[in-house]
Amino acid sequence: MQTALATAGLVPVFATALPNRAVAQAAIPRAEARGEVRRTYVADAEIFAEGDRATTFYKVVSGVVRTYKLLSDGRRQIDAFHLPGDIFGVEAGEEHRFNAEAVTATRLAVHRREPRALAGDDGLLARDVVAAMMRSLERAQDHMLLLGRKSAKERIASFLLGLSQRMACRGTAMELPMSRTDIADHLGLTVESVSRAVTQLERDGLIELPPNRRAVILRDVAALDDLAE
Amino acid sequence: MQTALATAGLVPVFATALPNRAVAQAAIPRAEARGEVRRTYVADAEIFAEGDRATTFYKVVSGVVRTYKLLSDGRRQIDAFHLPGDIFGVEAGEEHRFNAEAVTATRLAVHRREPRALAGDDGLLARDVVAAMMRSLERAQDHMLLLGRKSAKERIASFLLGLSQRMACRGTAMELPMSRTDIADHLGLTVESVSRAVTQLERDGLIELPPNRRAVILRDVAALDDLAE
DNA sequence: CGTTCTATTGAAGAGTATCAAGCCAAGTGG
DNA sequence: CCACTTGGCTTGATACTCTTCAATAGAACG
Known part of the structure; x- marks a missing residue:
């Protein structure tokens, strides 16, 4: 399809x-x-x-x-x-x-x-x-x-950090070009797990998302780095 | 250590x-x-x-x-x-x-x-x-x-098939040079999961192992291929 | 303003991890 | 030659993370 x-x-x-x-x-x-x-x-x-x-x-x-x-x-x-x-x-x-x-x-x-x-x-x-x-x-x-070795939350943190470096979006909001399904299939997760991990990072104050959820602001890069290891 | x-x-x-x-x-x-x-x-x-x-x-x-x-x-x-x-x-x-x-x-x-x-x-x-x-x-x-996408059993099947092709061990027993821990850390599993998956493939008749468990004979390559997809 | 698509949330279930013995083969020293 | 030890592999019971299934919410579009 x-x-x-x-x-x-x-x-x-x-x-x-x-x-x-x-x-x-x-x-x-x-x-x-x-x-x-x-x-x-x-x-x-x-x-x-x-x-x-x-x-x-x-x-x-x-x-x-x-x-x-x-x-x-x-x-x-x-x-x-x-x-x-x-x-x-x-x-x-x-x-x-x-x-x-x-x-x-x-x-x-x-x-x-x-x-x-x-x-x-x-x-x-x-x-x-x-x-x-x-x-x-x-x-x-x-x-x-x-x-092989990272948890869902760690995967999301790594992914967002890597993307932000490659997209060169200094401090400002980073548009996510791809859907949750794409992210899931990249990170070896399901859409739901991606959504939950993103929400949790948001609740923890590490990231922030606009209402349409297709962009991210990295609020606490140090903490994200720590998660990504 | x-x-x-x-x-x-x-x-x-x-x-x-x-x-x-x-x-x-x-x-x-x-x-x-x-x-x-x-x-x-x-x-x-x-x-x-x-x-x-x-x-x-x-x-x-x-x-x-x-x-x-x-x-x-x-x-x-x-x-x-x-x-x-x-x-x-x-x-x-x-x-x-x-x-x-x-x-x-x-x-x-x-x-x-x-x-x-x-x-x-x-x-x-x-x-x-x-x-x-x-x-x-x-x-x-x-x-x-x-x-990202295969189950433990599928990972073991893929791994054994790939190794057998690279080691060129036509039909006969293939010595496994690496420990279960190494295999686990290669396949993103734990030692226990590797052991269980190997045992299950053995029970299913797809592979056969000697008593010391450090070699494998691929008994049903077609079925293994099927698992590995 | 409804339709559609995507994302989120909830509840239940599967698969794998974790913790803990137990087993077996190989090596060691008496 | 045989207890004893050692290290790797297996097995069992339980816990946990993530998946699956299902429903809801929210944004985008006509």
Whole structure:
């Protein structure tokens, strides 16, 4: 159901085709010169699916992307959310090993996968890709510690802290781009457990949420750090 | 306590210093020519610790290595076991981000970290390192699915299947190099839960264990695959 | 202003953790 | 060669965290 909806929502568009996007248009010549193409996706649009041929990889220009794996009975694990600047979809083999969808309206830079690009004869981009992989690996390792050994409250604290650092929202409210379901599937919990842990952190005064609950202010970063360990 | 013991057990030795090791000795000239050094570790010896300067990385020659992270209260997450041929200890930054210890008596090839080795101007080794990182990342992603979404029984099934593939023990009994505690800390469970799940798989006829319980025969791979999904 | 979607809250239940013995194999010293 | 010890594995009883199922509340949208 989710996949069907996502597939239906797939709207890949070249930025040049969009009229009201002066900044993007200005950027096109340079981008195209680098052999780079831009695509736009609406929220929940599929970017690629497990098993798809991995002829390209992606860099987030704006918006947020989730990558995830599914078990046959539908259990989902979101391995990462990708924010602007992040590279994702790089594969060692021929096929994509997980699914990728836009969380919000998203613009991506699409890079054709050159055999030499990965090995690294080719300067800047290859270096970026390797660095991005290292960062992915580091995040995955931290996330395994979270999934294997942290309580629900600790998971939420870690998640909010990590997100706030990556989203660069100094002191002010941080918008949560993803739903509670997405957070749950990222943290190895249920929606209800996420909701309860968030509420409890709020009651304890560590965080504060607006009425619509889709943003967070970190009130006591020290205490959150302590929880996240 | 564990760390103290491990540190005490640290026995780095150059292979040339060992008399009864004809094969290793024969290999030395080639290895040394590649700027490579070999070291031997006893079981539970520390290889490096979180925060150590990451001037070298390692390739397992024989034996098994565990890499892990700790929370301040001692909870441990083993992110991976490294078998012969595996590369570990590669870092993006200056410091090691986790701990590494020998699980069994282990021989390692130690590589000095060259700035260019990671970037990839330098052919074979760099390519190996990048490939090793990709494999680490893929395993980490699979492991996040396990930790986030699988039951105890499913985790054990996945673990045993993965290990049997990597250890290449066609049909016969597979020795388990690591303790139940190590398995538990890898799978995000307790020792008791590991023991119970193993016993249950045995009762169900999917696996078979000798009296000392440190080896496994996979009796019904199809059923195990089904569980692992 | 109702409809819909998401988030929250409540009650009950499942699965795993915790605490505590007990068991078994391997090693030790008499 | 055999008690004795030791360390790892298993088993049992109980507790607890998180899940599941169900209902309510609240915001967004037409």
